[in-house]
Amino acid sequence: MVISCLTLPVVASSKAELNATVKETLSGLYDESPAARTLGKEAKGILVFPKIIKGGLFVGGEYGEGALLINQQVVDYYNTASASVGLQLGAQVRSQIVMFMTHEALETFRNSKGWEAGVDGSIAIAEFGVGETIATNTVQEPIIAFISDNKGLMYNLTLEGTKMTKIDK
Template sequence: MKRTVWLVTFLLTFFIQTAYAESKEVLNIKIYETIKMFDKEVKGGTEFLNRAKGYLVFPSVYKAGFGIGGEYGEGGLIVNNKIIDYYRTVTASIGFQIGAQKKSIIIVFLTQRALDEFRNSDGWKVGVDGSVAIVKWGVGEEINSIEFNKPIIGFIFGNKGLMYNLTLEGSKITKIKK
């Protein structure tokens, strides 16, 4: 069973990466467009991101499945308003699932320690190497008025706004060259 999951992960990663791998320039544009979309969706979003120690932006994470599924996306780590490194996220899953979707993810590092641990890892797995709290709040609420008790928080959103009741658990994030 474990071999099947890894085989599916490998195949999905290979085919999706080949199909969706973008140039550095195109990815940079999409990263900054995603930040603009985030700011429109989240009141005070840009100010909040500017206060963070760093944040990962995955503009397009593609998920597909038919019984066995997987996700793949590429993005960048921003520190001091500059993209300093590039990463990919990969997830495999087994269970009832049919279809495909695209979403954007922003993972925010609120402490220097959390950012350093992420950057010094050789492949970072959500839920194992670090816990990511998915943010939920009411309509019209200012993000900067919320107290967060976790050092790493995540936002998942798509064409129809923020997505709730989703998880990043099991996502493997690895540094890539662009």
């Protein structure tokens, strides 16, 4: 008997649709977190994945497509993908925004042939304190990520093992 896992889309929306959802996703984050807006103004580059679909039945995976913004302009397109094995069942959709706070972190990412979180660079997941301010230790990191689903910002997640690769769109 063969059990198949949930399949993930191979290609996302058109370039125009992706650009629109990237800007909408970033705007939504800024509306939800003024602290994220402040960080966004300081970021050297912002990588936005509006929709990452994760699913699995024993074997799982996730996939999404997004765009890298520099000075609020789309400069490149990327996909993100990862796989997992273990007890799992179901599906989830989330958004992910990665801010590169230093030129060095951004250039390392852009010059890679396939950048893997936790191997090629460490990503700090934004943690919020009193009054929705971002924790001081997070703000000092060179790469900061925000993850959200339809219920709002999510905490205590890891992106280690997630590979991000430049694509043509």
